[in-house]
Amino acid sequence: MEQVPFTGGEKESLKIALDRHRDAVLWKLQGLDEEQVRRPMTPSGTSLLGLTKHLAAVEYGWFCETFGRETEPLPFDDDDPDADLRVEPGETAEEIVAFYGRARAAADRMIEELDVESRGTAWHGATVTLRWVLIHMIEETARHVGHMDIIRELIDGATGDHARD
Template identity: 70%
Template sequence: MTKGRPLTGGEKEILHRALDRHRDAVLWKIEGLDDERLRRPMTPSGTNLLGLVKHLAGAELGWFCEAFGRETGPLPFDLDADEESDLRVEPHESTADVVAFYARARAAADRTIAELDLDAVGTAWFGDAVSLRFVLVHMATETARHAGHMDVLRELADGATGDHRRG
């Protein structure tokens, strides 16, 4: 888990540490819950905690790997067939599978971040050029957005609140 906030350092380090802080919050939001609570739809659209983890894993692979021509490995969904498939955890997918997918995506993204300059240019899924700088900012905000959703879902599941473990 990431320690502290990025208060000093270079731009890339600060952006990466900000992303890591939100990634860690995502994992903390699912910690200690059983499979039923992680999969329970908590909104009319069916949003659940584990589905958001799966979605964020796919987003990391799409933005950090596909956009920069890097291997993603197998994906447990097919967005071409169903654009919502990355948000659903299928019955055959275990919690451990989804958490491992997120860890794999995070590691692949971290390799891209380590190996490329902030000004490196890739191509987004919709065809526009994107810099690594943009992708880092986008994924930090996307992860923070969904961590916020997870704050609410976790509170509804068992009353736990907060964005990180208190000392």
């Protein structure tokens, strides 16, 4: 797992920090079957796969929509605030992990193309910089990886933020 450089540049350091948490998302799913990744583990229905779906949607939203780029259809619904966290019966783990991969790749293209001072418009109308979006997505991803760590421990006892050698 790549470490954030002690003397790296701003964008490089923020991107590596984000990637460390993104990689942990995928690691939390490894070695589990379809039922385990879909299993609701909280009274509100939170599952590993639902959190992965949510993170894919917000990667597309914050990095692509904010800066005027196209996305694939996203699972947001004004009438259902939990739609992006819910795994529908017809959705598979493979499909949601692929959705996360595509969102991450699209976000990476935006990060590569833009300067940290580049400005976009958030879904709520505020002007934000790429720097702000990177920081926000590090926070968002780290928060949900923490949820995933607890859920994974409840499923099979596995803990940590990356595979140990």
